[in-house]
Amino acid sequence: MKDNRYSRQLLIPEWNQDALKKTCVLVLGVGATGSVVATNLVLSGIGKIILVDYDTIEVSNLNRQLLFREEDVGKNKAYVAKHRLESLNPDVDIIDFGEKMQNISDELKNSVDIIASCLDTFEGRRWANSLALNIRKPMVNGGMFAFMGDIQTILPYDSACFECQPLVSQEKLAQACSPLGEERKEEKNNIEKIALPSISTLSSIIGGLMSQEIIKLILGVGSLVKNYLFYDGLSNSFTELELKRTKDCPLCGEGNKLENSNFMVYEGELVKEILIRLKLIFGLIKPEIIFEGTMLKDNYVIKEKIVKNLFVIDEVLSSPLKLNLEYFEN
Ligand SMILES: [Zn+2]
Numbered sequence: 001m002k003d004n005r006y007s008r009q010l011l012i013p014e015w016n017q018d019a020l021k022k023t024c025v026l027v028l029g030v031g032a033t034g035s036v037v038a039t040n041l042v043l044s045g046i047g048k049i050i051l052v053d054y055d056t057i058e059v060s061n062l063n064r065q066l067l068f069r070e071e072d073v074g075k076n077k078a079y080v081a082k083h084r085l086e087s088l089n090p091d092v093d094i095i096d097f098g099e100k101m102q103n104i105s106d107e108l109k110n111s112v113d114i115i116a117s118c119l120d121t122f123e124g125r126r127w128a129n130s131l132a133l134n135i136r137k138p139m140v141n142g143g144m145f146a147f148m149g150d151i152q153t154i155l156p157y158d159s160a161c162f163e164c165q166p167l168v169s170q171e172k173l174a175q176a177c178s179p180l181g182e183e184r185k186e187e188k189n190n191i192e193k194i195a196l197p198s199i200s201t202l203s204s205i206i207g208g209l210m211s212q213e214i215i216k217l218i219l220g221v222g223s224l225v226k227n228y229l230f231y232d233g234l235s236n237s238f239t240e241l242e243l244k245r246t247k248d249c250p251l252c253g254e255g256n257k258l259e260n261s262n263f264m265v266y267e268g269e270l271v272k273e274i275l276i277r278l279k280l281i282f283g284l285i286k287p288e289i290i291f292e293g294t295m296l297k298d299n300y301v302i303k304e305k306i307v308k309n310l311f312v313i314d315e316v317l318s319s320p321l322k323l324n325l326e327y328f329e330n
Contacts, residue, residue, distance in 0.1 A: 005045070005089070005091075006044075006045055009044060014219055014221045015219065016218075016219055017045060019218050019219060020044060020045050020046050020047065020215075020218055021045060021046075021047045022047050023046055023047050023048070023113045023114065023218050024046075024047060024048040024049070024050065024111050024112055024113050024114075025037075025041055025046055025048070025049050025050070025112070025113065025114045025115075025116055025214060026050045026052065026104075026108075026109075026112040026114070026115045026116065027041075027049060027050065027051050027052065027116045027118060028052050028101050028115065028116065028117050028118060028119055028124070028128050029052070029053055029117070029118035029119040029120065029124070030051050030052070030053040030065075030067070030077045030078050030081045030118070031053070031055075031061065031064075031065055031077070031118060031120065031203075032061075032064040032065050032066075032118075032144070032198055032200065032202075032203030032207070033118040033142045033144065033203045033206050033207040033210060034051075034053070034081075034116070034118035034207070035065050035066045035067040035068075035081065035203070035207070036066060036203055036204055036206075036207025036208060036210075036211065037116045037118055037142075037207050037210050037211050037214070038051060038067070038081060038085055039066065039067065039085065039088065040207070040208065040211035040215075041092075041211060041214065041215075042085045042088050042089045042092050042094070043088060043089060044211075044215065045089065045091055045092065046092055047092070047093060048092070048093040048094075048095070048111070049085070049092060049093070049094050049095070050095045050097060050104075050108060050111075050112065051077075051078040051081050051082055051085075051094065051095065051096050051097065052078060052097045052099075052101045052104065053076070053077040053078045053081075053097075053098065054076070054078075054098055054099050054100050054101075055076075055077050056073075056074055056075060056076055056077065057072045057073050057074065057075055057076075057077055057080060058073065059073055060195070063198075063199065063200060064198055064199055064200035064203050065077075065203075066200065066203075066204075067080065067081045067084045067085070068080060068081075068084075076096075076098040077098075078096035078097055078098045079096050079098055081096065082094045082095070082096035095108075101124070101127065101128070102127065102315070102318075109131070109134075109135055110135065112135060112137055113137060113218075114137060114138050114139070114140070114214055114217055114218070115128060115131065115132050115137060115138070115139040115140070116139075116140050116142075116210060116214060117129075117139055117140065117141040117142070118142060118207070118210070120143075120196060123285060123315060123316055125141060125143075125162060126162055126163070126283075126316035127315065127316050127317070127318055128141070128318075129141075129154065129161055129162035129163065129251070130251060130316060130317050130318045130319075131318035132154055132156050132161070133156045133157070133161060133251055133252055134318050134319050136156045136157070137156070138153060138154065138155050138156070138217055139153070139154045139156075140152075140153045140154075140210045140213045140214055140217075141153075141154065141162070141210075142206045142207065142209070142210040143206070144198060144202045144203060144206050145196055145197065145198070146197040146198070146199070146202070147199075147202060147232065147233035147234045148202070148230070148231065148232055148233060149202050149205060149206035149230075149231045149233070150206075150228060150229060150230045150231065151206060151209050151210055151213065151225055151229050151231075152225060152226075152227070152228050152229065152243070153213050153217070153224045153225045153226055154226075155224070155226065156252065157245075157252055158245070159224075159226035159243070159245060160226065160227075160243035160244055160245045160246070161245070161249060161251055161252045162251075163249050163250055163251045163252070163283065164243065164244070164245050164246045164249040164252065164253075165243060165246075201233070202233055205231065205233070206231065209225075209229075209231075213225060225240075226243070227240045227241055227242050227243050228240070228241040228243050250281055250282045250283065251282075260322050260324065261321060261322070261323050261324070262323075262324050262326055263310075263323040263324065263325055263326065264325075264326050264327075264328055265302055265325050265326070265327060265328070266302075266327070266328050267302075267303065267304050267327055267328075268301055268302070268303065269301070269302045270298065270299055270300065270301060270302070271289055271296045271297065271298050271299065271300040271302065272298035272299065274289065274302065275287050275288075275289065275298070278312060282312075282314075282321070283316070284312070284314040284316060284317070285314055285315050285316055286314060286315060287312050287313070287314040288312070288313050288314070289310050289311070289312055290310065290311040290312070290313060290320065291307060291310050291311075296310075302325070304325075304327045307325060308324070308325060309322060309323060309324050309325055310322075310323045310325065311323070
């Protein structure tokens with residue numbers, strides 16, 4: 001065989017370079033694991049990669065975010081990553097998106113075949129999960145903390161999604177019951193990012209496992225981590241927790257498909273009362289209700305004759321959730 005860039009991987013009998021060439025991967029977060037995932041995919045000759053990160057590079061990123069150098073400090077991560085990756089493999093179509101992931105256009109979303117969630121916040125991962133369900137494309141998620149890491153591959157409406165497990169903590173649920181004003185004040189104070197302990201060995205391992213899941217998905221080989229795979233770097237052990245898709249998952253469960261949910265309300269109920277229930281049922285953070293193109297105020301009164309359906313927006317939903325209202329009989 002002629003020696004070329006891909007000749008070593010082409011020695012693998014199951015390898016299909018054309019399948020890679022035809023695939024577009026959306027990398028959400030180009031930090032530690034994101035750098036590793038993007039590098040592996042670009043080296044292996046993926047067709048297209050979309051790098052999403054609105055953050056700028058900081059000195060404290062340089063211990064693990066392999067794509068960045070000291071002179072990049074202050075520049076946008078997606079932008080720098082694109083240019084560095086292009087020098088690794090000019091065959092790959094690389095798009096940098098240096099804005100918040102919530103601003104990704106529908107056109108860009110629709111070009112995606114697989115999502116790599118390399119995010120470091122819980123809310124961000126939940127948003128990514130809802131995007132995967134919305135566009136019905138597989139997502140590989142990875143996380144890490146000091147010497148520990150985890151990965152999970154989500155096949156929408158087939159394997160367990162992020163919300164199939166009780167992900168909303170009891171504290172958050174209790175918080176949702178507090179008066180709205182109080183809670184919003186508190187949330188504002190919590191916005192500052194918490195620095196998590198992280199090292200490059202762990203991001204290489206977790207990012208490596210994630211990239212491998214993506215390649216397996218593309219090639220259709222091996223078995224995927226549909227469960228939650230936990231890695232403990234201190235004992236070098238892998239633990240798999242079984243995850244089951246649940247019937248009553250607020251996002252992917254039966255009758256709760258993201259795009260269209262039935263929702264029970266009382267005649268004359270106030271929007272602020274519905275918002276509290278939405279938080280509890282869907283685990284939303286700061287939901288807002290839209291009716292006929294207008295955001296409803298807290299004191300708006302819901303009446304059966306007027307309101308048949310509503311749209312809900314929230315930071316963990318990748319697109320508005322449509323609620324078909326059903327009224328309790330008085
Ligand atoms: Zn689910």
